[in-house]
Amino acid sequence: xxxxxxxxxxxxxxxxxxxxxxxxxxxxxxxxxxxxxxxxxxxxxxxxxxxxxxxxxxxxxxxxxxxxxxxxxxxxxxxxxxxxxxxxxxxxxxxxxxxxxxxxxxxxxxxxxxxxxxxxxxxxxxxxxxxxxxxxxxxxxxxxxxxxxxxxxxxxxxxxxxxxxxxxxxxxxxxxxxxxxxxxxxxxxxxxxxxxxxxxxxx
Numbered sequence: 184x185x186x187x188x189x190x191x192x193x194x195x196x197x198x199x200x201x202x203x204x205x206x207x208x209x210x211x212x213x214x215x216x217x218x219x220x221x222x223x224x225x226x227x228x229x230x231x232x233x234x235x236x237x238x239x240x241x242x243x244x245x246x247x248x249x250x251x252x253x254x255x256x257x258x259x260x261x262x263x264x265x266x267x268x269x270x271x272x273x274x275x276x277x278x279x280x281x282x283x284x285x286x287x288x289x290x291x292x293x294x295x296x297x298x299x300x301x302x303x304x305x306x307x308x309x310x311x312x313x314x315x316x317x318x319x320x321x322x323x324x325x326x327x328x329x330x331x332x333x334x335x336x337x338x339x340x341x342x343x344x345x346x347x348x349x350x351x352x353x354x355x356x357x358x359x360x361x362x363x364x365x366x367x368x369x370x371x372x373x374x375x376x377x378x379x380x381x382x383x384x385x386x
Contacts, residue, residue, distance in 0.1 A: 191277075220381050229250050235266075278314075291322050292322065307347070
């Protein structure tokens with residue numbers, strides 16, 4: 184299925200490079216600050232912008248029911264090939280609409296890692312509304328924000344921690360964790376900084 188999603192620009196041309204970089208990063212090191220918020224018992228988890236599905240595979244191995252959403256056809260196909268035996272429910276779809284993800288299914292934990300900077304400010308706003316709607320009450324959203332020069336993905340926008348928190352609060356989410364100016368784990372990415380945010384659905 185061909186989805187025309189500007190945020191996926193650049194990934195197909197550098198597919199092997201992106202896969203190599205993704206595989207090289209340890210899940211525990213990358214998501215160290217999110218791990219305490221991942222449900223301990225078997226839960227419904229949504230990985231939005233799942234890439235090749237590495238995070239989804241780890242979350243599935245923890246015993247969770249994982250849905251991986253990825254708009255890039257190249258990454259979508261690579262992920263299904265790389266992680267075929269993890270019971271991941273793959274859906275090719277994109278924020279903010281998520282046209283192919285059932286609105287009736289709610290998730291206890293949603294991971295949005297390295298996605299927000301591919302969305303325009305308006306798309307970021309509507310994506311927050313959509314994500315909040317997909318959370319169960321007391322469900323958790325783990326969100327990473329990237330700022331810096333474009334990498335493999337060439338369609339990027341600035342992200343803002345303060346405005347993101349404000350948007351989240353307007354949709355019934357409460358900030359539980361705010362970490363800013365986190366360095367990239369990849370070599371040669373010193374100009375890139377990350378913020379990591381955790382929210383809980385309270386309304």
